[in-house]
Amino acid sequence: MRISLFITCYNDTLFPDTGKAVVRVLERLGHTVVFPAGQTCCGQMHYNTGYQKEAMPLLERFVAQFRDADAVVVPSSSCVAMMKDHYPKMAEEIGRPDLIRDVAELLPKIFEFSELLTRRLGLDDVGAYYPHRVTYHASCHGLRNLNLGDGPLRLLKAVRGIDLVPIANVEQCCGFGGTFAVKNAEVSSAMLAEKTTAVLNTGAEACTACDNSCLMHIQGALHRQRTGVRTIHLAEILASTEEGRA
Amino acid sequence: MxxxxxxxxxxxxxxxxxxxxxxxxxxxxxxxxxxxxxxxxxxxxxxxxxxxxxxxxxxxxxxxxxxxxxxxxxxxxxxxxxxxxxxxxxxxxxxxxxxxxxxxxxxxxxxxxxxxxxxxxxxxxxxxxxxxxxxxxxxxxxxxxxxxxxxxxxxxxxxxxxxxxxxxxxxxxxxxxxxxxxxxxxxxxxxxxxxxxxxxxxxxxxxxxxxxxxxxxxxxxxxxxxxxxxxxxxxxxxxxxxxxxxxxxxxxxxxxxxxxxxxxxxxxxxxxxxxxxxxxxxxxxxxxxxxxxxxxxxxxxxILADAEGRQTLNCIRCGACQNACPVYRQTGGHAYGSVYAGPIGAILTPQLMQMEHAQSLPYASSLCGACYEVCPVKINIPEVLIHLRNKVVKEKSWADPEAIALKTVASIFRSERRFRAAQRLGRIAERPLVRKDGQGDGWISWLPGLLGGWTQVRDLQSMPKESFREWWEKRAETKGGSDV
Known part of the structure; x- marks a missing residue:
């Protein structure tokens, strides 16, 4: 299948290894990955902070870039949730009939990375090898907005060599929340303290998730405290094989 | 007390x-x-x-x-x-x-x-x-x-x-x-x-x-x-x-x-x-x-006159959203400055004040959605929070530092060329802040201004040398690009 990658602005800039891992997994599975060059950002930060007007052109740009895609993969559940929850309403507000139609046709073809594997491609085992103790953080948008359910866990369980340990209070937010982390830094820090405690209590050496935004937040505290626990995007675990790490 | x-x-x-x-x-x-x-x-x-x-x-x-x-x-x-x-x-x-x-x-x-x-x-x-x-x-x-x-x-x-x-x-x-x-x-x-x-x-x-x-x-x-x-x-x-x-x-x-x-x-x-x-x-x-x-x-x-805000009135005052809210659970109710605390308070109070007061409350949420999940009458609290944030932003002066920052970032995202330039500029701008500690490429433990909230308890990994798109293009040039 020809799969278009929407890398997202922050993965492009800060976490290119996640993008490389997505490409590696999908090509290993025999698919062709394309990368529309004009893509930038889905508009989530602006929309969720109250800058709806600024998010509108970003919706138009996204649709123009991906309109003709067969399937779109996005290694970020919060960006996918942004599109699924808000794009139809935003398109209505812009009021262009062609845009409203394009959004309606495009949305069902957009998948968060783990969702693409489990729901669109029907896979649990993608042939990965990762001999480490790992815990999975279910990001809020993946859990509640996309209803990813046990999809990501099924993918992880099929990884050879992995020692997967459950985290306490898996449904609890890590406290990132986009601009919340700086606008309400103190409360965000308090929430993060609970999450890092839960991560440390698992004894895992790595915490994984479908969202680098949560992971950047969790990793920020794990590193500040020199805990010796790292974070890694799910795609990077799945890209790892006995022959080589992503 | x-x-x-x-x-x-x-x-x-x-x-x-x-x-x-x-x-x-x-x-x-x-x-x-x-x-x-x-x-x-x-x-x-x-x-x-x-x-x-x-x-x-x-x-x-x-x-x-x-x-x-x-x-x-x-x-x-x-x-x-x-x-x-x-x-x-x-x-x-x-x-x-x-x-x-x-x-x-x-x-x-x-x-x-x-x-x-x-x-x-x-x-x-x-x-x-x-x-x-x-x-x-x-x-x-x-x-x-x-x-x-x-x-x-x-x-x-x-x-x-x-x-x-x-x-x-x-x-x-x-x-x-x-x-x-x-x-x-x-x-x-x-x-x-x-x-x-x-x-x-x-x-x-x-x-x-x-x-x-x-x-x-x-x-x-x-x-x-x-x-x-x-x-x-x-x-x-x-x-x-x-x-x-x-x-x-x-x-x-x-x-x-x-x-x-x-x-x-x-x-x-x-x-x-x-x-x-x-x-x-x-x-x-x-x-x-x-x-x-x-x-x-x-x-x-x-509140009833506002098509997007009116679902707030459906509330039957059960408080389930308060118990489920990870923000409320850290601060308790008094932080909201209103008898209506927690997620429902964050949407009800500013609307009861006709948006003239309590403008910080719509931001007192990470939008995690736990409130919506437990609400017995399915009030989409995150959606209303975002709606109210938009109302707050509309009242902001053009000189507001946050508005200037977000509008600048939006203009960067409107152009692929500007986005690429900003990625390159970011790598240069962060240099004085990056400290090597042997773990990965380098870490930032102090950021100025609004972003300082991040580094009060968190580090930030420095930007990688190459963005994903730069890597992608290089890979395409080397033809075939089999070695990922």
């Missing part, structure tokens, strides 16, 4: 208030414990319901229908309540509502009133108004009594003293009831409260209540509670004054069949409230001889 009444017009902004409260280790332990207990109870009685999601949907549709026909149902309630011997009063705002209650209490000759727990009376700061008119209010709900005797303020809409633990409550009772030998067990505390209140029930002939529901079809009023103290207030006095927001009306008696399943399970984790009181007008020889209902607007019609 002595607190001024919670007033959004004078309250500190949420991040500042939260900062102070986060330092109160006792409060945080109490709130964490209490919300855990209630959430666990709720989970058990919700999970046992095979049709919980259908019930939520029914509750939502019922509330939406009511709001669409609010005027008719309110008028129907007025007619039926009046026919049953009640007196209906209309109040435009808090001041009018206070004035009506005070004048009714005065004309009943009251020097004291007993009160049922009512967030609406807290919303309008009724107690200070009664006191100013020489009428002493006695709270009879156990939690509200703790708050009143402790010179405190409610921090939760269902469990107002949730931020106090048993030892603290014992201290308040010992001091305020003059009981130096009071024991520490729940039984000791309940006995002390019972003795204290029983005398009031038997001697004070005027009561003030709120309402959970106003039944349009019958003109009846419904109050649910766990202690029976409410039942005392509703039945023993000669005069009963009920104050309710106009959003409390429901069309039919049988609608309680849905709402009285959703409410107790969501609120206290009970299958049914121990006391469900419904009364309709007055009846000779039974209960109060005079019954007044004040139907108060206080900005509710302005």
């Amino acid at each position: 002595s607190l001024q009444p919670l007033d959004p017009r004078t309250a500190e902004i949420f991040p500042m208030a939260a900062r102070h409260l986060l330092g109160d280790t006792q409060l945080r332990k109490n709130v964490r414990h209490a919300t855990d207990v209630i959430q666990n109870k709720r989970r058990i009685v919700v999970d046992e319901m095979p049709d919980w999601q259908e019930l939520r949907e029914s509750g939502k549709r019922l509330r939406e229908h009511t709001m669409q026909h609010l005027r008719e149902y309110l008028e129907q309630f007025e007619r039926n309540c009046t026919a049953a011997g009640g007196v209906v009063h209309w109040a435009r705002d808090a001041a009018e509502a206070r004035q009506i209650v005070v004048s009714l209490a005065k004309s009943a000759g009251a020097k004291e009133v007993i009160k049922i727990k009512s967030m609406t009376t807290e919303e309008i700061q009724l107690n200070p108004a009664l006191a100013a008119a020489g009428i002493r209010p006695y709270e009879t709900d156990l939690a509200e009594l703790i708050i009143q005797l402790g010179h405190d303020q409610p921090s939760h809409i269902v469990v107002p003293a949730l931020h106090k633990n048993r030892q603290q409550i014992r201290e308040i009772f010992r001091r305020e009831m003059n009981l130096p030998d009071l024991g520490p067990s729940p039984q000791d505390l309940a006995d002390a409260a019972r003795l204290f209140l029983r005398e009031k029930f038997l001697t004070v002939p005027t009561a003030v209540s709120g309402a959970n529901f106003l039944i349009a079809e019958t003109g009846g009023v419904c109050v649910v509670e766990s202690e029976g103290n409410g039942r005392m207030c509703l039945t023993l006095p000669d005069t009963l004054i009920t104050i309710a927001g106009i959003d409390k009306v429901i069309p039919r008696y049988e609608d309680l069949g849905v709402l009285l399943q959703l409410l107790p399970r969501s609120a206290t984790g009970e299958r049914m409230n121990p006391y469900n009181s419904i009364w309709t007008g007055v009846h000779p020889g039974d209960g109060p001889k005079a019954f007044h209902v004040i139907l108060m607007d206080n900005a509710r019609t302005s």
Whole structure:
């Protein structure tokens, strides 16, 4: 299948290894990955902070870039949730009939990375090898907005060599929340303290998730405290094989 | 602790208030414990319901229908309540509502009133108004009594003293009831409260209540509670004054069949409230001889006029969103500067203030969605929060630093060329801040300005040498690009 990658602005800039891992997994599975060059950002930060007007052109740009895609993969559940929850309403507000139609046709073809594997491609085992103790953080948008359910866990369980340990209070937010982390830094820090405690209590050496935004937040505290626990995007675990790490 | 009444017009902004409260280790332990207990109870009685999601949907549709026909149902309630011997009063705002209650209490000759727990009376700061008119209010709900005797303020809409633990409550009772030998067990505390209140029930002939529901079809009023103290207030006095927001009306008696399943399970984790009181007008020889209902607007019609904000009025005040909210669970309720705390407070309070105050509240959320998930009438609180954030942003000056920053970033995202340039510039700009520590490429542990909130407890990994798109293009150039 020809799969278009929407890398997202922050993965492009800060976490290119996640993008490389997505490409590696999908090509290993025999698919062709394309990368529309004009893509930038889905508009989530602006929309969720109250800058709806600024998010509108970003919706138009996204649709123009991906309109003709067969399937779109996005290694970020919060960006996918942004599109699924808000794009139809935003398109209505812009009021262009062609845009409203394009959004309606495009949305069902957009998948968060783990969702693409489990729901669109029907896979649990993608042939990965990762001999480490790992815990999975279910990001809020993946859990509640996309209803990813046990999809990501099924993918992880099929990884050879992995020692997967459950985290306490898996449904609890890590406290990132986009601009919340700086606008309400103190409360965000308090929430993060609970999450890092839960991560440390698992004894895992790595915490994984479908969202680098949560992971950047969790990793920020794990590193500040020199805990010796790292974070890694799910795609990077799945890209790892006995022959080589992503 | 002595607190001024919670007033959004004078309250500190949420991040500042939260900062102070986060330092109160006792409060945080109490709130964490209490919300855990209630959430666990709720989970058990919700999970046992095979049709919980259908019930939520029914509750939502019922509330939406009511709001669409609010005027008719309110008028129907007025007619039926009046026919049953009640007196209906209309109040435009808090001041009018206070004035009506005070004048009714005065004309009943009251020097004291007993009160049922009512967030609406807290919303309008009724107690200070009664006191100013020489009428002493006695709270009879156990939690509200703790708050009143402790010179405190409610921090939760269902469990107002949730931020106090048993030892603290014992201290308040010992001091305020003059009981130096009071024991520490729940039984000791309940006995002390019972003795204290029983005398009031038997001697004070005027009561003030709120309402959970106003039944349009019958003109009846419904109050649910766990202690029976409410039942005392509703039945023993000669005069009963009920104050309710106009959003409390429901069309039919049988609608309680849905709402009285959703409410107790969501609120206290009970299958049914121990006391469900419904009364309709007055009846000779039974209960109060005079019954007044004040139907108060206080900005509710302005909320109703806003298509995206109006679902806020569907709230049935169960407090489940507060217990589930990871922000509320850290700060407790006082940080919200309003009697309506937590997620529902973050959307209700700014709208009650017509967006002139409490503008920091829509941002007091990580948008995690836990509130929406537990809401028994499916209020999409994150959606309303975002809507209200947009209203806040629209009022911002062009010179606001946050607005300038976000508009600049938006203009970068509108162009691939500018985005690439910004990525390159970022790598240069961060250089003076990056420290190598042998773990990865390098880390930033201090950031300036607004971003400094991030680095107070978190590090940030430095930017990689190459963006994904740069790697992708290089790979395409090297042809085939088989080695990923």
